[in-house]
Amino acid sequence: MKLKNLLKAALRSLAKNKMRTFLTMLGIIIGVASVIAMLAIGEGSKQSIQAQISTLGTNVLMIFPQASNTGGVRMEAGSSQKMTIDDVTAISDRCPSVAYVTPQVRSSGQLVNGNMNWRTSVYGVYPNYFEIRNLKLMSGNLFTMNDDRSATKVCVIGQTVVTNLFGADTDPVGSFIRINKIPFKIVGITEKKGQNAFGQDQDDMVIAPFSTVQKRIMAVTYIQSMLASAKSEPLIPVASQEITDVLKAKHNLGPSEDADFTIRTQTDIAAAATATSGILTILLATIASISLLVGGIGIMNIMLVSVTERTREIGIRMSVGARGRDVLLQFLIEALLISLLGGFIGVTLGVLVSQLIANILSWPVTITIQSILMSFLFSSAIGIFFGWYPARKAAGLNPIDALRYE
């Protein structure tokens, strides 16, 4: 039988039982729509996490002292005091893939301006920290390495600090504030960055020269961590290896000995976050797929009923020359039409639902072409898979038995 006639016959028999066809289709519609919506939610959250991770900076590597087991007490990561300014110099001298490296200390500070006060983190870093983290100033200037060498009491502050100490829409560059009672001159204000991937306000901080914070505020000799950036993204693992080698040599550790520091790269963090959201996506999609599967079973069920109901029709068709495969194709096309049409409506519904979720719940959703294509393929595969058995059953009938069927 020609395709055109097959389609016509299939459409006609589906139209004969509109309600039944629709209800059967509904299983597929709901299945496909939920797959689309779930994938959109999963993909949306993945993309927003990735976007936030990129705010960490470019090709960033974080180097922390490793918790050591000395004295049988496992200490918290970063609490070791083994990392020194010499390590920073060694990395910047002997690691060709590293573009920038800065030591980092962090202290909490009580900030006072007149009768206003604010509690926040004070970071001590080299000026190249701004390169690594892609930070920009919206007003004033950056402190310099000279400021670091002489531990000058200057600082750059974020928008949140400005608002809390000076009020919104002010430019306090040149003003003085007290940090833990020590007067600091404000030399610059960072551009607004908003929240990071972990919900922290990135504008709520003070950045000052490393030595200033280390010596004047904290009065310590160690550094808490280092922040470096690789020259390019593909060089991140190379840079990580170079840093490992240099630091191990510096700390007199053999190549096979455990390092007394940890390096975490931006790629690692992104991968971890992506993996988490990937698992979420798979979970959501699996649950949705199960409903699609149930829809498929609905198709099979109704096709079996249909084959039984139409045994006589099959007999008539066979008596005028329909072969087994003609009958098979006819029923298969019916199943396929239900699932494809259901898939089409389901995709439309899924897109609408995703938009609704985005608008009402303001969740990030991203509908990908792949998820649409996949849903289509999946639903037609379900049509063929679940239509096959009933169609096979119809095709295997004997013409005379089918004609005699009451």
Next chain:
Amino acid sequence: MHPRCSGVAPAAGEDANMNKAIISVKALVKIYKMGDVEVHALRGVNAEILNDDFVAIMGKSGSGKSTFMNIIGCLDVPTRGQYQLDGVDVSSLSKDQLANLRNRKIGFVFQSFNLLSRTSALENVELPLMYNKKITSREMRERSLDALEAVGLADRAHHFPNQLSGGEQQRVAIARSLVNDPVVILADEPTGNLDTRTSIDVMGIFQKLNEKGITIVIVTHESDIAAYTKRNITFRDGKIIRAVEVEKPRNAAYELANMPVMAEEEEEV
């Protein structure tokens, strides 16, 4: 124009060329197995049906008429025996080949019409041609309209079966059986569900088709109906017990023309 529907009919007669056997069965046996019970529906049937023949198969209910028809119609296969249709040995064919044979060489008419419901008369007639890939949609339409014309239903082409009377439905079925230009039309009790007048009507159509050269085999248990054919074969207990030429076949067209409508109605009461 479809040759079988054309007005040019070969004379039905003793022409040697025309008398080749369309259907030839030898020692045909059909046994139905129902659990432990075996029903011998056919117990060695030998028969030949020649080109241009018009045969009525008679016999009591259960004598094996339908079984015989289903086998020669390639709807069922014999348990044993030989069957040649139009020179082809059918016994050795596969299911698909049998389907093709039904599609190209056989037209079947059933007692219960067996039309597809909610499908127009025209589309019902087109059905056999749909399973023949060589035929274009246009040709399909033309041939089907011709076939409907041949049974006098050209004006009912777009009616659905439930909008047609029993006689009209059977005529649609006959049109469907002849649309594929078969070598033989097989009709199992085609008048079984029809009243007398409509039965004569249907027999008239068969006679007309036979005059045009189509070989026809019908099953009937009414001798009145058999009288419109040329040859009667009688079955009993799965065997042929008698085969006779009809001396002077009745002429349905003539009878219908001279049948007062009122008389017919009185007869029915």
